[in-house]
Amino acid sequence: MFKKILIANRGEIACRVIKTARRMGIKTVAVYSDADARAKHVEMADEKVHLGPPPASESYLLADKIIEACKVTGAEAVHPGYGFLSERTSFAKALEDAGIAFIGPPAGAIAAMGDKIESKKLAKEAGVNVVPGYLGEIADTEEAVKIATDIGYPVMMKASAGGGGKGMRLAYSEQDVREGFEATKREGLSSFGDDRVFIEKFIESPRHIEIQVLGDKHGNIVYLNERECSVQRRHQKVVEEAPSPFVSPEMRKAMGEQAVALARAVGYYSAGTVELIVSGADKTGQGFYFLEMNTRLQVEHPVTEYITGLDLVEQMIRVAYGEKLAFGQADVGIKGWSVENRVYAEDPYRGFLPSTGRLVRYRPPAESDDVRVDDGVYEGSEISMFYDPMIAKLVTYGETREEAIDRQIDALDRFEIDGIGHNIDFLSALMQHPRFRSGNITTGFIAEEYPEGFQGAPAGEGLTAKLSAIAGIVATAEAARAAQIEGRLNGPTPPPADWVAKLDGAEHKVSISGGAVEVDGTVLEIHAAYVPGQRLIEAVIDNEPLSVRIQKTRLGFKLTARGATHDLRLMRPHVAELSHHMIEKIPPDLSRFLLCPMPGLVTQIHVAAGDTVQAGQPLAVVEAMKMENILRAEKTGTVKEVVAKPGESLAVDAVILEFEQA
Template sequence: MFKKILIANRGEIACRVIKTARRMGIKTVAVYSDADAGALHVEMADEAFHLGPPPAAQSYLLGEKIVEICKQTGAEAVHPGYGFLSEREWFAKALADAGIAFIGPNPNAIAAMGDKIESKKLAKAAGVSVVPGFVGEIEDADHAVRIADEIGYPVMIKASAGGGGKGMRIAYNQQEVREGFQSARNEAKSSFGDDRVFIEKFVEEPRHIEIQVIGDNHGNVIYLGERECSIQRRHQKVVEEAPSPFVTPEMRKAMGEQAVQLAKAVGYNSAGTVEFIAGKDRSFYFLEMNTRLQVEHPVTEQITGLDLVELMIRSAAGEPLPLRQEDVKLNGWAIETRVYAEDPYRSFLPSIGRLARYRQPEEREGVRVDTGVVEGSEISMFYDPMIAKLITYGATRDEAIRLQIEALDEYYIRGIGHNIHFLSSVMQHPRFQEGRLTTGFIAEEYPEGFAGSPLTPEKRERLIVAAAVMNVIEKEREGLIDNQLSGHGAVYGEDWVISIDKEQVPVRVEDLGGQYTVHVNGRAVSVDTDWTPAEPVFHASLGGQKVAIEVDRRALGYALSHMGSSHHVIAYTPRAAELAGYMIEKEAPDLSRFLLCPMPGLVVSIDVEVGQKVEAGQPLAVIEAMKMENILRAEKAAVVKSINAKKGDSLAVDAVILEFE
């Protein structure tokens, strides 16, 4: 077994590998860019070495430098994590030439499966079901349109060397093929240094289901069940679970055997994933093979009881797999949600900056958090916007969902936008809970974007009760500080009016030595809590049910976040509540005449001129953020009055790009 390994990655996956290596008694070497000098993975590793400036091409993609660091430190092997160098054939070869083990598949397997065009040809030859499409090189947009016409719409345009949703577009007509072809090529070139794309039939009502495989250097390959990854946005996975609520034992066996068949065809000898797209009739087609550890691997670990990183390390060290196919047992249900630095209230636009406050759920039975950040960490524009992965595990799918909703409420993230509310909304959605999933779930269920989860009567009462108790605790604290109160019980029987989103509700709060009873809507709700005004999350038992509510102070009252939405809640005395109705509200300024930059990003192009008349839906500008191109379109017909930005400009959120007459 290796005595020391280097992790050629950053963030949560680097931390994840370090944890397993530490448990196995293996020392670790971290590498980092300028942007990650104070990162968690650097702190966790036994040694750490600087690579270069923040851009990946000048740091994490410097394979030759990483090989030199291995020689310098005596690292006998490299784990590449996912992304960066994990699927670069030349890097695996460079390590082999230097006598350093690559904790991943052999270079031939990477080469065969890394090119999505060649992998489809190989899969077809191996007897694996493939999606109808054009697997050759596409010359230009006109060629792309001809191909799409032959296949039949809708079609998927996808980067040959792609991954992570970059360089992918769905087109429903010729015009969308032309636009998507160019954007996909641009993103592919920017992200992977390879602008080749291919086109295939887009299966409607599709489910994204993948099979986890693991192999060794002795010809053994097995599959470890499936993962359902259908909840996606812009082809980027958001929620994953294992097993799939759609897959039958017969379907699992058929998919698994095809995955193993393909893996054996390339002599696969590590952890990898064979991705399929499944139709509603349970037909399935090969999409691609990822020759690396997947982001969503923890859900497979939870239901199999296996450590995939350990299996990868042992395989790279020459050990045979410790189990056979018949030994693989799937127990319980696991769900993973990806906590991203993005703002779901602003069309999921990327958010960058410092984690001014960061609290995550406490890890416990059924709750696991994989992260690479701590409070004060920087979410950089140079890398993936993932903050953490929340994994919950239960005996049933319903239990795993319940634990997700509870744990998501325990997060407290400030300083950047995040998608916690959206993830909670998905978990609560009836269609998700029923398991009726497709890759179009988000587009179909949130067609107008995300505006927060509905305020149900149950949630409304919880927030009213919580605000009433928090108000009493604060008043007692103020009284003790002023020497006006002798302790708990001094505000026994106080009447208050709780305003929630401007709707006023009378309540009565009784405090019997720290045990509270709130009378609301003819009900008496008991509350047990040790919350203090300094705590950002209100943990309590309300009527015997444990709840967690995020607390943010406002000039008047609180913003309380719970189960996927935030609400302004104010505690008034009865007289103050009466007077509040006379307060004049300030109107928001009219910004409809401006095109504002919706995210921090780089101007790729300005597609209009001063004086030009534009129509609704017409492209106005293209902004790149986190390696993804975003086309900004006109919301209505207008005439361009002025242009305040140009190609190459770096813009902040809400910077004015255009003004209309």
């Protein structure tokens, strides 16, 4: 077996590979940029090599520097993780020329599957179902409009070398094609160095299902069942699970056999994933079509590991060393259910805007046989603007789908993150959503269920009363602690026992006497240990567990539980009575401004001072994390002043332009 391997990646996937290598007795080498000098993967590895400045193009994408690092450290093999150089044919060839093993597929297979246009042609030749579309190169917008019209709307425009949700546009009309074709080309060029675009039919009620394949260098190839990744936002996966609640045994077999046929057609070995789009309206088991093959380890591989009992990273390493697979297709089963949520640095309450900054507090839930956290950060880490905003992957397991989902909800409640925006509330809301729990999901699930954006999960029955009780316990404990301060003029005073809690438009009367807590005249059986200053309370209320993240505010608390953050104002009864006479503060009207919704680069301004604009009209384009965001007018109006200029980097809420006052 290899004695030492280098991981040509960063973050959670680098840490993930190091864990398996360590268990196998293999030493590891980490590479890092200036931004990652104190990163978790660097600390975990046995050796580290500096690559360059923070931008990936000047560090993690420099194949020659990574090969030189292998030579300097004596690393015999490279695991590329996902992203960066993982699907770069030239990198795999360069390693081969240098006599260094690539822990991945052969360069020929990467090349064949890396081009989405050519891969579809190969898939068709291999007998794999493909989506109707145009696979040739498209010269310009006019040709794109003609092709889209011939195929029939809706269509999907995709960058040929795209992935990770970048370089994709859905078009329902000719106007959408005219507006989005050039943007798709630019995103493809910016993110992947390739501006070719292809167009294919968009499948209605689509489900995104993928087959995990694994092959060795001796011609053995198996499929490790399917994963469902239908819950997506802007084509970026948010929730993954294995198996799929939609796929029948017959469909699984048909998909798996086609995936293996495709892998065999390109001489594939190592781990890979064949992604399929499935018509949710087709119950025959034949309505699935090839999307692409990812010739690398997928972000969501842990759910497959849970249900098969296999370590995919270990299998990749063994295959790269030349070992045969120790099992065949008949040995691959499905045990239980697994769900994965991607915890991102983004603010779902503000349209999922990216968030950067320091993790002032980072406390993931405790791991167990049924709860797994894959991360590459620790408390104090910096979430950089240069890389993917994923903080961690939370993976849970259960004997049934419901059990795995419930474990997600409990674990998400125990996840503590401060300092940056994050999507934990949103993930919890997804896990509780009746439609998700029913398994009736499509790739349009998030857009359909949250058309006006996310405002927090609706509070379940009795939740506000329980949160009021928790707040009363905390406030009483804090008051009792304050009463112990020495030198008080009147000596120690008993802590208050009666409170009024205001949250979500409701008012609850809370009384605390000894160990009993009464809310609105009803006694709750509560077991909750609290120490002043504590940020997470794990309580049992009326025999039901409830974890609550708590943060003190000037007038009360922010309480987070079950997918929503609640502003709770806690007052003594006489203060609550007087508060009804307070004048409500009205927030300023900012509707006449177009504000930058995220830190980003202004690439285009479409209007000038004096222009009249209509609702929905594009006003400006802001690029953030390699994706173009078109900012549109919310209503008809006249532009008074354009403040920002193309090429200017803006902070959140910076003014781009101002409208005339209505």
